[in-house]
Amino acid sequence: MEKKKGNVYLVGAGCGGADLITVKGLALLRRCDVVLYDSLAAKELLDQVPPACEKINVGKRYAGKAMPQEEINRLLVEKANEGKDVVRLKGGDPYVFGRGGEEMLVLQEEGIPCEEIPGITSAIAAPASAGIPVTHRQCSRMVTILTASSISGQGKQESLTPVDYKALAALQGTLVVLMGMHHLRDLAGRLMDAGKNGDTPAAVIMDGATDRQRSVRATLSTLADAVEEAGLKPPAVIVIGEVAALCLTGTFMPGPPGNTMHESSRAEWPSRLWKRSFHSSGERQGSLSGLRIAVTGTEGFSSRLAEKLEKLGAQVIDCSFLRAVPTQESLPELKGYSWLCFTSPNGVDHFFHKMREEKRDLRTLMGMRMAVIGPGTKSRLTDYGFYADLMPLVYDADHLGMELAGSTEKTDNILLCRAKKGSPSLPGRLEQAGIPYTDFPLYELEADREKRREAVTNAMEADYLLFGSASGVDTFWEGLLEEKAELPAHVRLACIGEQCAAKLREIQKRNSLSGDILVAEEFTTEGLIRCVADRANGHQCSGSEA
Numbered sequence: 001m002e003k004k005k006g007n008v009y010l011v012g013a014g015c016g017g018a019d020l021i022t023v024k025g026l027a028l029l030r031r032c033d034v035v036l037y038d039s040l041a042a043k044e045l046l047d048q049v050p051p052a053c054e055k056i057n058v059g060k061r062y063a064g065k066a067m068p069q070e071e072i073n074r075l076l077v078e079k080a081n082e083g084k085d086v087v088r089l090k091g092g093d094p095y096v097f098g099r100g101g102e103e104m105l106v107l108q109e110e111g112i113p114c115e116e117i118p119g120i121t122s123a124i125a126a127p128a129s130a131g132i133p134v135t136h137r138q139c140s141r142m143v144t145i146l147t148a149s150s151i152s153g154q155g156k157q158e159s160l161t162p163v164d165y166k167a168l169a170a171l172q173g174t175l176v177v178l179m180g181m182h183h184l185r186d187l188a189g190r191l192m193d194a195g196k197n198g199d200t201p202a203a204v205i206m207d208g209a210t211d212r213q214r215s216v217r218a219t220l221s222t223l224a225d226a227v228e229e230a231g232l233k234p235p236a237v238i239v240i241g242e243v244a245a246l247c248l249t250g251t252f253m254p255g256p257p258g259n260t261m262h263e264s265s266r267a268e269w270p271s272r273l274w275k276r277s278f279h280s281s282g283e284r285q286g287s288l289s290g291l292r293i294a295v296t297g298t299e300g301f302s303s304r305l306a307e308k309l310e311k312l313g314a315q316v317i318d319c320s321f322l323r324a325v326p327t328q329e330s331l332p333e334l335k336g337y338s339w340l341c342f343t344s345p346n347g348v349d350h351f352f353h354k355m356r357e358e359k360r361d362l363r364t365l366m367g368m369r370m371a372v373i374g375p376g377t378k379s380r381l382t383d384y385g386f387y388a389d390l391m392p393l394v395y396d397a398d399h400l401g402m403e404l405a406g407s408t409e410k411t412d413n414i415l416l417c418r419a420k421k422g423s424p425s426l427p428g429r430l431e432q433a434g435i436p437y438t439d440f441p442l443y444e445l446e447a448d449r450e451k452r453r454e455a456v457t458n459a460m461e462a463d464y465l466l467f468g469s470a471s472g473v474d475t476f477w478e479g480l481l482e483e484k485a486e487l488p489a490h491v492r493l494a495c496i497g498e499q500c501a502a503k504l505r506e507i508q509k510r511n512s513l514s515g516d517i518l519v520a521e522e523f524t525t526e527g528l529i530r531c532v533a534d535r536a537n538g539h540q541c542s543g544s545e546a
Contacts, residue, residue: 006033006084008076008107010094012119013041015126016209021045025117033084036075040091040122040235043318044303049087051346051353051443052326054079057450069099073106080112096121097147097178121145123176126208126237130215131247134174139242142173148180148187148238160186169194174241181234185224191240196220201245206236211310217244286313287533294319294462294491296455296472298445300346304376305466305525312533317462319455321479322472324443326350327420332438334364339414341371341404343397343422345380350442351417352384371414373400375524395523396497397422401429408435420444423470423499445471452479460488464518464532468496468525470503477507492516494532497523 009028014020021029021042029035029048037046038059046055056075058067072088079086094100094116107114123145127134134143146168148161160183168175169191180187181204192198198221205215218226220240293309294317295302302320309316324346331354342348355362365386372378372388374395381388390407392399404414404426413436416426420441430437456479459465465487467473473495480486493515495501501519508514518535520527 003081003083005112006080006082006086008080008086008088008112008114010088010090010100010103010114010116012093012098012117012121013037013045013089013091014120014209015092015122015124016042016129016207016213018042018044020120020125020209022117022119025119028085028087028117029089031085032087034079034086035089036072036086037089038091041089043299043320044306045089047300047303051324051349052357055323057448069102073103076103076107077110077112080107080110090119091122092125093119093121096123096145122208122235122237123178126205127176127203127239127243129209129213130203130205131249132203132205132239132243133246133248134176134239134243136243136246139246140172140174142171143176144168144171144173145176145178146180147178148183160190165190165194169196174239174243177238177240179234180238181227181232181236184227184238187238188220188224192220196240200240201242203239203244204232204236205239206232206234208237212315217247286311288529288536289313291315291463291532291536292317292461293464293466293532294455294459295466295468296320296322296459296476297468298322298324298346300324301468301525305468305528308525308529312529317458319459319465319476321448321452321455322445322475323448324350324419325446326353326443327441329441330358331355331360332415332440334360334368334415336413337368337415337438338412339369339371339404339408340365341400341414341416341418341426342377342381343373343400343416343418343426345376347418347442348377348380348384354442371400371404373397396425396499398425398429398499401426405429405433405435408433410434410436412436414438415440417442419471421471425499445475447475447478449479452476453483456480456483456485459491460485462491464492464494464536466494466496466528466532467500467504468528470500473500473503473507489515492518492535494518494520494528496520496525496528 011025011028026048029045032049032053034054034056035049036056036058049055058072076086076088088103090098090100092098100116104114104116124134135141146161146163177187198219200220202220202223203215203217204223204227205213207213214232216226216230216232288309291314293314295305296319299320302318306316306318369389370381370386371390372381374391378388378391390403392403408414414430416437416439421444427437427439452475455476493504495504495517498519501517504517518531520531
């Protein structure tokens with residue numbers, strides 16, 4: 001009997017923040033078996049997929065490594081033919097320079113059920129986030145969207161899209177250019193050579209609709225110089241036309257650095273367009289405002305921590321490179337265990353996913369007591385309708401082991417539900433007390449080598465580098481050695497707990513390194529943030545050491 005084919009959904013992730021995805025797109029992510037994602041989709045969205053979902057990174061930004069489109073097409077067909085539901089997650093909208101049309105044609109030819117779920121394209125969302133409407137009744141009744149980078153038959157980027165620039169220059173509405181930062185000067189020159197007035201208002205919005213957003217406003221003739229001076233880089237959207245002089249975010253105020261108006265263009269612009277604000281929509285105030293904080297760990301841990309840091313004004317650098325991969329082992333027979341013990345939110349997720357996958361009835365858990373390592377794990381357990389019976393006052397494996405050993409009898413039997421190669425402290429304490437236990441590996445942490453390489457590079461620019469586990473410390477340093485890199489002296493290191501810090505001290509000693517290590521007094525994400533905030537604001541973090 002022929003195996004039933006799965007479904008493929010081309011989902012637009014929207015532009016910028018994860019909260020700009022559609023309700024339907026989010027619902028599909030939450031139940032898919034495989035997700036193929038590119039670098040412009042918000043990484044936080046990957047936390048929404050089921051624990052056992054296969055995550056495949058298929059794309060990079062301009063001039064970076066990318067999976068060939070033919071290989072992406074092949075993967076979509078292959079995974080669907082395995083009977084899996086597949087989400088192809090794309091930044092913006094799949095059908096706006098996202099090659100979604102090509103993928104849809106391939107799927108249709110293969111007879112695979114497929115659907116496109118629209119997203120908010122950066123061509124509209126990025127200008128809007130900077131206060132620029134791409135259409136306005138008084139100054140623009142049409143908008144033209146252009147990609148400045150065409151693709152050759154060999155898949156290489158060409159210099160500039162071959163279009164009729166004379167026709168483009170004659171258009172009276174708004175011109176929005178995507179993938180054009182590498183050709184900005186050439187693009188502006190061709191438009192002016194074709195008759196476009198050099199005094200036409202223009203703008204560039206970098207990292208639109210995110211907390212990293214920066215923008216520059218100038219005229220067409222001065223835009224390339226202004227962008228170069230401000231240090232703006234891709235991904236960015238270019239807007240050319242009278243609407244680029246609008247900023248519909250409030251009243252006029254001088255622009256902060258990174259969101260500026262080029263002086264040479266101000267006097268000649270129409271006065272009716274001058275009532276605008278130059279306040280960046282991404283700018284936030286808080287106790288961590290202005291700090292660049294790199295967060296390592298799994299995508300789930302990093303995104304939870306990033307959300308809290310961003311609320312305090314930090315610019316978060318995503319350095320997540322670990323992924324929790326479920327083991328192939330089936331859960332043991334649960335009858336006979338009196339305690340379940342969880343050491344992470346990941347463990348809780350993977351346990352209940354295995355319960356569903358193996359069609360285990362939740363009633364088999366009746367009468368069992370449950371222990372958790374800390375508040376985050378306790379909260380995740382509550383999400384599944386279960387409440388912890390035990391949680392140590394100090395949130396680490398050693399104290400969890402001591403608390404369990406002191407609260408159980410030798411007639412009890414404990415099932416440890418955690419990561420493979422977890423801390424030996426927990427089972428060690430139970431062995432010392434003679435308490436029977438089974439150490440069941442629910443999942444294992446694997447390093448994505450490509451993402452780790454990016455993390456090592458990105459961490460060099462951070463003010464603080466945060467670690468949530470000893471394994472994260474170990475794996476990051478492996479990446480440093482592999483890249484033959486060394487962290488600059490200005491990067492401060494902070495750990496969520498003593499075991500994490502002990503691993504970092506061990507590495508420092510082994511490599512004859514020195515440096516301040518901040519250790520959270522309370523071993524939670526909140527405690528880690530407080531420790532960094534205290535140091536950043538000139539107070540001694542009580543968990544820190546020289």
